Amino acid sequence: MWTGHGCCCFSTTLIFFTWFIICLPGSNGDLSYTIPEEMKRGAVVGNIAKDLGMDSKGLMSRHARLDLKGTRKRFCDINVQTGEMVVAERIDREELCSSKVSCSLKYELVLEEPLELHQIVVQVQDVNDNSPRFSNDDIKLEIRESAVRGARFPLTEAHDSDVGRNGIQGYSLDKNEHFTLAVHSNSDGGKRCELVLDKELDRETQQDVTLVLTATDGGTPPKSGTAVIHVTVLDANDNLPVFSQAVYKSSLPENSPMDTVVMTVSATDVDEGANGEVSYEFSRISDKAAKLFTIDSASGDIKVTGPIDFEDETEYEIRVQASDSSGLSSNAKVFIEITDVNDNAPVIFIKSLKNPVPENVLPGTEIGIVNVQDEDSEGDRPVRCTIQQNTPFKLNPSIRNYFSIVTTSKLDREEIDNYNITITATDEGEPPLSSFKTINLSVADINDNPPVFEEQSYSAYVSENNKPGSSVCSVSARDPDWRQNGTVFYSLLPSEVNGVALSSYLSINGDTGVIHAVRAFDYEQFRSFKVQVVARDNGSPPLSSNVTVSVFITDENDNSPQILYPTPEGNSFMTEMVPKAALSGSLLSKVIAVDADSGQNAWLSYQIVKSTDPGLFTIGVHSGEIRAQRDISESDSMKQNLVISVKDNGQPSLSTTCAVYLVISDNLAEVPELKDMSYEENNSKLTSYLIIALVSVSTFFLTFIILIIAVRLCHRRKPRLLFDGAVAIPSAYLPPNYADVDGTGTLRSTYNYDAYMTTGSRTSDFKFVTSYNDNTLPSATTLKRSPGDNSECLNFTSLDFTDTASKCSTLVNT
Numbered sequence: 160m161w162t163g164h165g166c167c168c169f170s171t172t173l174i175f176f177t178w179f180i181i182c183l184p185g186s187n188g189d190l191s192y193t194i195p196e197e198m199k200r201g202a203v204v205g206n207i208a209k210d211l212g213m214d215s216k217g218l219m220s221r222h223a224r225l226d227l228k229g230t231r232k233r234f235c236d237i238n239v240q241t242g243e244m245v246v247a248e249r250i251d252r253e254e255l256c257s258s259k260v261s262c263s264l265k266y267e268l269v270l271e272e273p274l275e276l277h278q279i280v281v282q283v284q285d286v287n288d289n290s291p292r293f294s295n296d297d298i299k300l301e302i303r304e305s306a307v308r309g310a311r312f313p314l315t316e317a318h319d320s321d322v323g324r325n326g327i328q329g330y331s332l333d334k335n336e337h338f339t340l341a342v343h344s345n346s347d348g349g350k351r352c353e354l355v356l357d358k359e360l361d362r363e364t365q366q367d368v369t370l371v372l373t374a375t376d377g378g379t380p381p382k383s384g385t386a387v388i389h390v391t392v393l394d395a396n397d398n399l400p401v402f403s404q405a406v407y408k409s410s411l412p413e414n415s416p417m418d419t420v421v422m423t424v425s426a427t428d429v430d431e432g433a434n435g436e437v438s439y440e441f442s443r444i445s446d447k448a449a450k451l452f453t454i455d456s457a458s459g460d461i462k463v464t465g466p467i468d469f470e471d472e473t474e475y476e477i478r479v480q481a482s483d484s485s486g487l488s489s490n491a492k493v494f495i496e497i498t499d500v501n502d503n504a505p506v507i508f509i510k511s512l513k514n515p516v517p518e519n520v521l522p523g524t525e526i527g528i529v530n531v532q533d534e535d536s537e538g539d540r541p542v543r544c545t546i547q548q549n550t551p552f553k554l555n556p557s558i559r560n561y562f563s564i565v566t567t568s569k570l571d572r573e574e575i576d577n578y579n580i581t582i583t584a585t586d587e588g589e590p591p592l593s594s595f596k597t598i599n600l601s602v603a604d605i606n607d608n609p610p611v612f613e614e615q616s617y618s619a620y621v622s623e624n625n626k627p628g629s630s631v632c633s634v635s636a637r638d639p640d641w642r643q644n645g646t647v648f649y650s651l652l653p654s655e656v657n658g659v660a661l662s663s664y665l666s667i668n669g670d671t672g673v674i675h676a677v678r679a680f681d682y683e684q685f686r687s688f689k690v691q692v693v694a695r696d697n698g699s700p701p702l703s704s705n706v707t708v709s710v711f712i713t714d715e716n717d718n719s720p721q722i723l724y725p726t727p728e729g730n731s732f733m734t735e736m737v738p739k740a741a742l743s744g745s746l747l748s749k750v751i752a753v754d755a756d757s758g759q760n761a762w763l764s765y766q767i768v769k770s771t772d773p774g775l776f777t778i779g780v781h782s783g784e785i786r787a788q789r790d791i792s793e794s795d796s797m798k799q800n801l802v803i804s805v806k807d808n809g810q811p812s813l814s815t816t817c818a819v820y821l822v823i824s825d826n827l828a829e830v831p832e833l834k835d836m837s838y839e840e841n842n843s844k845l846t847s848y849l850i851i852a853l854v855s856v857s858t859f860f861l862t863f864i865i866l867i868i869a870v871r872l873c874h875r876r877k878p879r880l881l882f883d884g885a886v887a888i889p890s891a892y893l894p895p896n897y898a899d900v901d902g903t904g905t906l907r908s909t910y911n912y913d914a915y916m917t918t919g920s921r922t923s924d925f926k927f928v929t930s931y932n933d934n935t936l937p938s939a940t941t942l943k944r945s946p947g948d949n950s951e952c953l954n955f956t957s958l959d960f961t962d963t964a965s966k967c968s969t970l971v972n973t
């Protein structure tokens with residue numbers, strides 16, 4: 160970038176650098192710096208931080224940024240570490256501003272939080288890095304020898320891209336005898352010159368004159384450019400071409416197509432023939448303009464040859480020259496003003512954006528900054544900028560064409576987790592142009608939802624005697640938050656049940672919410688309890704909620720009925736006295752039983768399963784009341800045994816039996832032996848009686864067999880005698896009601912005595928048998944034998960045995 164301008168530029172730059180950097184704190188806190196063009200990359204323009212009265216940390220934390228208006232290049236940048244503004248790329252004043260005297264770069268320093276804008280103007284000073292240049296360094300002039308002294312011949316102007324003092328300051332001509340130079344100032348500050356004839360030419364002595372024209376600028380050191388003027392001395396006389404106007408002005412809309420004729424310049428030459436033919440050319444034109452316009456040398460039409468952009472340049476100044484064939488020429492100025500056409504849509508720049516934005520931001524929070532630039536609207540024409548309606552965001556106009564994106568309502572990630580925000584910018588041109596930009600904004604999660612149980616409360620029904628470890632019920636809570644903020648863990652709130660820690664009854668699976676029983680429950684111990692289950696998410700801080708789980712233990716039929724009366728255990732026999740005169744339906748006794756279970760499982764029913772005299776007593780199925788079924792008669796056995804089964808209504812049902820002993824008597828004194836009978840004695844007596852009974856029966860049976868054989872042998876002679884005299888069936892083998900007690904008093908008294916002694920026990924039976932055997936059956940007594948006698952006898956025996964062995968025993972009827 161330096162090479163084209165020689166090594167002297169560097170030292171010049173340094174000098175300018177020290178001289179020109181002036182800091183002028185502008186109004187509204189705006190800054191202005193002046194720098195020479197062509198500074199080295201990285202050179203410091205000024206310390207923004209210092210000039211704004213902040214430290215460089217402040218710049219960094221507020222995301223300081225330089226935005227350059229209009230141009231696509233940046234030229235300068237900010238070093239947030241030091242707070243300095245530095246040159247970022249080559250600044251060529253001539254390229255930037257061409258012939259404009261004042262050349263500046265307008266920056267906006269953007270600071271965020273809060274949004275703050277400072278304007279920074281960098282004035283670019285010209286450095287004399289361009290030499291004067293003639294568009295044609297070989298100037299040809301044809302001058303008639305008749306030309307008088309003082310005749311003037313305009314010369315092509317030299318051009319210097321630099322401005323001001325660095326522009327062309329003068330012309331000089333090398334020493335010669337014929338010509339001098341007249342230098343004039345143009346209205347625009349430039350200089351032009353004319354060749355003035357000082358001494359008449361004589362074609363005969365000198366046909367050609369060669370002169371060197373030097374143009375000098377005012378830089379330090381000055382630069383110069385030269386052109387060689389070839390003057391041909393002619394014979395005839397002629398006139399200069401004359402432009403119809405000294406200044407031509409025209410306006411041209413930007414984006415005009417190629418070959419559009421901008422204007423036509425015309426000059427007339429009063430000469431005739433070739434001397435009157437005028438040709439046109441640009442005598443002074445900037446490099447930029449030379450690429451955009453051409454002039455038709457014959458017609459003087461100025462045409463468009465390149466893209467005309469208002470945003471690039473708004474005005475061109477060109478000098479045109481009309482020359483005749485003999486080289487006589489005159490100049491005119493052409494101003495082409497470019498008019499703006501709304502050809503640029505606004506451009507949207509997202510300057511900053513908080514993305515993702517946490518869902519808990521308050522309405523009105525600024526989440527981003529948008530800048531809109533419209534190259535057409537040079538004069539800060541407003542640009543409208545909007546966000547589509549259906550989002551909770553809006554644009555707040557900030558400073559100039561800056562807008563902040565703010566939230567208008569609360570965000571909820573659980574509802575909408577990302578937004579496509581479309582920003583539309585529309586300018587006020589005719590027709591208006593607009594552009595849009597879509598940004599995708601995600602919403603970040605905040606742990607703002609506690610887990611919520613699916614039900615308000617839970618009930619669990621467990622039957623007692625459950626297996627430890629079996630699942631009781633399952634709770635479930637949902638948390639719509641993201642990842643760990645929505646991960647739910649379950650736990651039981653420690654408490655006590657009946658004074659025992661809850662944890663020894665229940666446990667919960669923290670991940671699944673399944674509640675398990677730790678031990679078997681007993682309905683008879685407690686029927687229900689409540690537990691609090693806490694669901695906690697994994698956020699920080701975590702959120703939790705709780706729910707009550709009521710555990711109901713359901714009854715199982717695991718308790719058999721308990722007999723309270725008659726007392727089942729103990730040695731003494733509960734004996735009920737039944738008056739001899741008891742009538743049918745009178746209440747004689749009552750079995751009282753309870754069941755620890757409940758409901759159907761404790762609904763008891765009573766039943767007589769065995770009795771000495773099945774027709775004599777009934778029991779209320781549900782009351783347990785033992786009543787006489789008929790009137791008690793004298794013939795009824797004094798000793799009555801009942802086996803009663805108490806059954807609950809469970810599935811399966813459990814039952815208990817017990818024995819009730821009834822004595823039909825009006826006087827307890829009639830049964831003295833009852834009281835001193837003990838169970839052990841009975842047992843020992845029982846054994847001895849058994850042996851005696853067996854021996855007796857065997858003896859009797861043998862005798863009986865022998866008798867039968869004898870009878871068979873002598874059947875025909877004495878059949879009846881044998882039967883009547885020898886066959887004696889012991890009453891002990893008959894149920895009492897089958898026994899004939901209507902016979903002699905002896906038998907009866909013996910029978911009664913035994914029956915009283917051991918009501919319900921086998922002892923009495925054997926005693927009876929013994930006594931019966933001891934007393935020989937009187938001849939007068941006849942035993943009436945009932946049908947089915949043998950079977951009855953066996954039944955009675957078996958009843959007695961069962962009775963004794965299973966007194967109040969528990970039977971599980973499965």
Ligand SMILES: *[C@@H]1O[C@H](CO)[C@@H](O)[C@H](O)[C@H]1NC(C)=O
Pocket residue numbers: 577578579599
């Ligand atoms: C936003 O746009 C992207 C891509 O066009 C699309 O995948 C996404 O679903 C959109 N989001 C919403 C909330 O419309």
Ligand SMILES: *[C@@H]1O[C@H](CO)[C@@H](O)[C@H](O)[C@H]1NC(C)=O
Pocket residue numbers: 603604605606607641642643644698699700
């Ligand atoms: C969970 O929420 C906290 C704030 O409550 C947030 O900082 C964190 O990023 C969230 N986690 C996820 C995975 O979104």
Ligand SMILES: *[C@@H]1O[C@H](CO)[C@@H](O)[C@H](O)[C@H]1NC(C)=O
Pocket residue numbers: 652693704705
């Ligand atoms: C259970 O939740 C209720 C409200 O739902 C709350 O008041 C109570 O403090 C919670 N209990 C515990 C132990 O977290």
